[in-house]
Amino acid sequence: MSALSVRDAEKAWGPVRALAGVSIEVPTGSLVAVLGPSGCGKTTLLRCVAGLERLDAGAITVDDRRVAGPGVHVPTHRRRIALVPQEGALFPHLSVADNVGYGLDRAARRSGRVAEVLDLVGLADHGDRMPHQLSGGQQQRVALARALAPRPSLILLDEPFSALDAGLRAGLRRDVRAALRADGATAVLVTHDQAEALSLADEVVVMRSGRVVQAGTPTAVYRTPADPWVAAFVGEAVLLPGTAHRDAVTTAAGTLPVLPSARVGERETPVTVLIRPEQVRLAAGGTAGTVTGTVARYEFHGHDTLTVVRLADGTELAARSLDDTEQFRPGATVGLRVGGAVLAWPTGSD
Numbered sequence: 001m002s003a004l005s006v007r008d009a010e011k012a013w014g015p016v017r018a019l020a021g022v023s024i025e026v027p028t029g030s031l032v033a034v035l036g037p038s039g040c041g042k043t044t045l046l047r048c049v050a051g052l053e054r055l056d057a058g059a060i061t062v063d064d065r066r067v068a069g070p071g072v073h074v075p076t077h078r079r080r081i082a083l084v085p086q087e088g089a090l091f092p093h094l095s096v097a098d099n100v101g102y103g104l105d106r107a108a109r110r111s112g113r114v115a116e117v118l119d120l121v122g123l124a125d126h127g128d129r130m131p132h133q134l135s136g137g138q139q140q141r142v143a144l145a146r147a148l149a150p151r152p153s154l155i156l157l158d159e160p161f162s163a164l165d166a167g168l169r170a171g172l173r174r175d176v177r178a179a180l181r182a183d184g185a186t187a188v189l190v191t192h193d194q195a196e197a198l199s200l201a202d203e204v205v206v207m208r209s210g211r212v213v214q215a216g217t218p219t220a221v222y223r224t225p226a227d228p229w230v231a232a233f234v235g236e237a238v239l240l241p242g243t244a245h246r247d248a249v250t251t252a253a254g255t256l257p258v259l260p261s262a263r264v265g266e267r268e269t270p271v272t273v274l275i276r277p278e279q280v281r282l283a284a285g286g287t288a289g290t291v292t293g294t295v296a297r298y299e300f301h302g303h304d305t306l307t308v309v310r311l312a313d314g315t316e317l318a319a320r321s322l323d324d325t326e327q328f329r330p331g332a333t334v335g336l337r338v339g340g341a342v343l344a345w346p347t348g349s350d
Contacts, residue, residue: 003186009058018044020210033201051076088143097127271344280319290335
């Protein structure tokens with residue numbers, strides 16, 4: 001069962017088509033991330049779902065109830081949808097508990113729901129505090145608790161972590177996901193952050209220029225992107241020209257096996273090949289079965305390293321590894337090979 005169904009949604013601002021036939025399904029109890037660059041239409045989609053903007057065409061259904069469509073525009077306050085904005089937008093003159101309880105009827109406030117959702121977001125002992133006494137991350141937790149409190153049909157998260165520093169974002173993302181799961185909530189997260197979408201969502205919807213270009217599980221979107229643009233946008237990618245023939249492709253990085261879905265026939269076909277950094281393996285220069293290159297750049301990230309190798313023709317490939325190996329410093333000669341099958345698209349398919 002879908003908590004949210006958007007069908008063929010259209011919205012234009014003058015000559016700009018912000019939504020050009022967008023369709024998505026959000027199953028009850030799931031978290032769906034709408035991912036895309038600035039200007040792709042994801043925020044317009046969120047505002048149309050929330051009822052803050054009217055559709056030009058198409059339809060939106062929430063819990064099997066039509067809230068937008070031809071001749072229909074249910075006001076925001078009657079859609080049973082909660083919105084968590086980029087910055088918590090708490091009422092500064094109300095305590096944390098009163099912020100969370102705002103909009104609940106007297107019976108709901110007395111039921112202990114406020115304390116329940118504050119506990120879910122890790123702020124059980126913060127009810128008496130004022131918003132200015134909280135950190136940015138804590139304010140976002142309160143905003144989420146306020147959204148959860150009335151048990152809405154749908155929670156919309158509008159880039160809720162973008163104003164926080166990287167250290168806070170990672171921890172808060174995990175806690176927000178856990179709170180949503182614990183409460184059985186259904187949510188749509190709008191973000192431009194690929195790591196955020198892949199790590200949080202049950203399904204990722206990728207948008208570009210007002211259209212959905214791919215929807216699927218995080219694993220499917222990352223491993224089998226629909227086209228080179230999605231491949232480059234969702235995670236780090238090396239895109240190489242190559243020539244495919246049957247089940248293999250010839251590239252500057254060697255002759256590589258092609259995933260079954262990307263195999264071509266007897267005729268040699270120019271293709272664009274996707275290689276992820278974690279597929280690239282490095283060895284000492286001259287190692288059998290490798291292509292020789294020179295280390296152009298080395299980055300140590302603590303949990304892993306990224307080594308960029310320049311091949312003889314100028315092609316650069318990034319290798320991600322858990323090792324901090326001294327021999328792979330800039331200027332070193334190394335051997336490179338690609339592990340596993342690769343994805344390829346006929347040239348010009350993007």
